[in-house]
Amino acid sequence: MAAPVSTVGKPSTERSPFNTTSFQKKTRTKLISIPGTRPSVQNGQLLVSTGVTSLDYLLGGGLAVGTVLLIEEDRYDSYSRMILKYFLAEGVVCRHELFVAAAQDNPDDILQVGEEPRLSCEPQDSLDAMKIAWRYQNLPKVQSALASSSRFGHYYDVSKTMEPEIRQAAKCHCFYLPEHPTHTMLESYSALLKSLQEVINREGFDVTKSRNILRIGLHSLGSALWGDDLSCHDNPRNGHALTTFLYGLRALLRSSLSVAVVTVPSHLIQDRALMGSITRLCDNAIALESFKGSERETNPLYKDYHGLLHVRQVPHLNCLASKLPDHKDLAFKLKRKQFTIEVSCPQPSVTNINKATLTNIFALSETF
Amino acid sequence: MFTELNSILNTTPDSFTQGDFILLSDRQSDASFLIHHFLSLYLRARCKVWFLGLVQSFNHYSAISQRLGVSLTQAKEKGQLVFLEGLNESLSVLIPREADTGSEAMGFLRDPAVGLKSLYEFVRTSATSSGGGEPEPEEWGPPVLLVDDLSVLLSLGASVGAVLDFSHYCRATVCSQLQGNVVMLARCDGEEEEEDGDDGGSERLLRGLTHQCSLTLHVQGLPTGYCRDIHGQVEVCWRRRRGDGRCTQKKLFQYKVHDKGASFFAPGTSSAVL
Numbered sequence: 001m002a003a004p005v006s007t008v009g010k011p012s013t014e015r016s017p018f019n020t021t022s023f024q025k026k027t028r029t030k031l032i033s034i035p036g037t038r039p040s041v042q043n044g045q046l047l048v049s050t051g052v053t054s055l056d057y058l059l060g061g062g063l064a065v066g067t068v069l070l071i072e073e074d075r076y077d078s079y080s081r082m083i084l085k086y087f088l089a090e091g092v093v094c095r096h097e098l099f100v101a102a103a104q105d106n107p108d109d110i111l112q113v114g115e116e117p118r119l120s121c122e123p124q125d126s127l128d129a130m131k132i133a134w135r136y137q138n139l140p141k142v143q144s145a146l147a148s149s150s151r152f153g154h155y156y157d158v159s160k161t162m163e164p165e166i167r168q169a170a171k172c173h174c175f176y177l178p179e180h181p182t183h184t185m186l187e188s189y190s191a192l193l194k195s196l197q198e199v200i201n202r203e204g205f206d207v208t209k210s211r212n213i214l215r216i217g218l219h220s221l222g223s224a225l226w227g228d229d230l231s232c233h234d235n236p237r238n239g240h241a242l243t244t245f246l247y248g249l250r251a252l253l254r255s256s257l258s259v260a261v262v263t264v265p266s267h268l269i270q271d272r273a274l275m276g277s278i279t280r281l282c283d284n285a286i287a288l289e290s291f292k293g294s295e296r297e298t299n300p301l302y303k304d305y306h307g308l309l310h311v312r313q314v315p316h317l318n319c320l321a322s323k324l325p326d327h328k329d330l331a332f333k334l335k336r337k338q339f340t341i342e343v344s345c346p347q348p349s350v351t352n353i354n355k356a357t358l359t360n361i362f363a364l365s366e367t368f
Numbered sequence: 369m370f371t372e373l374n375s376i377l378n379t380t381p382d383s384f385t386q387g388d389f390i391l392l393s394d395r396q397s398d399a400s401f402l403i404h405h406f407l408s409l410y411l412r413a414r415c416k417v418w419f420l421g422l423v424q425s426f427n428h429y430s431a432i433s434q435r436l437g438v439s440l441t442q443a444k445e446k447g448q449l450v451f452l453e454g455l456n457e458s459l460s461v462l463i464p465r466e467a468d469t470g471s472e473a474m475g476f477l478r479d480p481a482v483g484l485k486s487l488y489e490f491v492r493t494s495a496t497s498s499g500g501g502e503p504e505p506e507e508w509g510p511p512v513l514l515v516d517d518l519s520v521l522l523s524l525g526a527s528v529g530a531v532l533d534f535s536h537y538c539r540a541t542v543c544s545q546l547q548g549n550v551v552m553l554a555r556c557d558g559e560e561e562e563e564d565g566d567d568g569g570s571e572r573l574l575r576g577l578t579h580q581c582s583l584t585l586h587v588q589g590l591p592t593g594y595c596r597d598i599h600g601q602v603e604v605c606w607r608r609r610r611g612d613g614r615c616t617q618k619k620l621f622q623y624k625v626h627d628k629g630a631s632f633f634a635p636g637t638s639s640a641v642l
Contacts, residue, residue: 278558
């Protein structure tokens with residue numbers, strides 16, 4: 001299903017003919033085949049890529065369709081915004097539809113300065129005509145049963161912006177809060193929910209008749225710009241406005257082919273119990289903690305990384321057990337071409353420990 | 369249905385105590401696997417089950433129950449299971465449209481200060497309507513009410529007092545009047561020592577519910593930290609009222625959840641360790 005995409009921008013890509021015989025396998029596939037998605041190997045759910053391949057691995061292969069990923073923002077909202085952009089850029093490349101809502105910046109700006117998708121394989125050059133195995137001339141070069149897994153997700157170059165043609169080809173719905181004036185604070189969230197439901201019904205993302213995925217990106221919910229006083233007061237007046245919205249969002253997502261990424265400025269919310277109930281109403285939850293401006297920036301242990309990443313919650317949808325991450329101390333770094341998440345303190349391998357590594361380990365521990 | 373948990377609680381699908389109020393609670397953990405155990409146990413025991421699934425869709429419960437050997441769709445068709453899918457019903461309330469004919473069970477979302485009377489009315493009418501009226505084609509056992517979960521009602525704006533009233537009314541109807549069982553799940557986040565003067569709503573709810581119940585199963589993470597092979601510990605507490613005094617009995621187990629069930633063992637006897 002996933003042929004290597006060598007030309008992303010061209011609107012009509014010619015699919016090279018796969019079969020050399022006229023035999024068609026009769027399969028009653030219950031899984032709908034939508035570009036940019038793949039079934040999970042653990043429980044058969046439909047997964048989409050978040051745009052960051054190491055985050056996909058952390059979430060168990062990708063983001064399940066119908067779930068919400070909560071990102072607790074870092075202090076200056078730099079890396080969480082970057083992940084949101086990766087998510088939306090992945091949607092553009094996979095031809096999914098987008099819905100972006102923001103109160104601070106115009107959603108168009110979030111999309112405009114995107115990334116340029118970069119391909120990880122060399123472009124297909126013209127092959128020499130095969131003389132002996134000419135039957136296999138038209139088959140793609142690499143063909144394996146797990147081809148889809150190697151082509152899931154793309155790599156992006158953050159120093160360049162996406163070409164306008166690719167950007168225009170994607171259908172995008174924007175919700176910019178200043179354009180929807182509301183009288184009270186509670187209405188901003190219900191206006192957003194209503195707008196979401198309208199888009200889902202109008203474009204037909206209901207499970208029965210849809211053939212595409214809707215990617216929803218909600219920026220900085222719970223901040224004061226949405227009219228919410230969660231981040232301003234210790235005892236917010238309407239503490240349940242955001243949680244009611246998240247409940248309604250979950251209801252919408254479970255009944256449609258869509259996936260959402262929500263960022264919340266959790267460092268401003270003082271009430272831990274409220275943050276806990278927000279986390280429980282989302283399915284996946286990660287928290288970013290960047291080193292900018294903290295003393296960890298100069299710490300030699302973290303010199304390769306830009307921040308720490310904590311996994312707060314993993315979903316267990318349609319199954320009893322969830323795939324817990326193996327390691328708990330993860331760190332991320334953002335390079336021009338990749339956003340990687342690694343284990344920050346790898347355990348020394350006990351098998352080939354020798355005198356040199358022992359002295360290194362002791363030297364490192366002495367710095368703390 | 370987890371066989372080890374059945375032997376711990378001395379229940380089988382054929383014999384279980386009636387009139388019980390069972391409280392499942394967790395602290396910084398997830399006790400929802402226990403709800404699936406009780407759901408499949410009571411369906412196998414041929415009880416009439418009312419399930420208020422407020423946090424997940426019907427497909428989620430159905431998929432897991434399938435792995436535990438019980439079919440929810442069949443039970444629904446036969447009339448054994450009455451399922452309230454909170455997510456679906458809430459959409460018609462949160463985004464009102466003109467032609468809406470949904471049930472009013474989630475009507476409290478419009479104005480949470482009013483209380484959970486509409487939700488209780490749903491339970492009461494469906495419980496008592498099956499008692500009277502024309503006789504059902506199949507005879508079901510005692511009624512059981514399962515709620516997953518109560519803490520989401522707090523997140524949706526209901527006050528602690530309203531949720532406690534709701535649980536009290538449900539207990540009075542189902543346990544005392546109809547001699548059935550009630551199983552409720554309540555989740556908690558903070559540490560036990562923290563005493564938030566103003567909030568701590570989920571703590572107050574947990575304490576209030578613990579007073580009312582006859583059996584608690586409290587799920588927590590391991591006090592020594594994260595472990596891949598042992599997912600946490602369960603504290604089972606029987607609070608029986610017998611004659612003059614109460615006798616409480618507590619037992620601690622560790623558990624591991626896998627694909628088709630969960631295994632419970634005494635602390636320190638995990639198969640990964642032995």
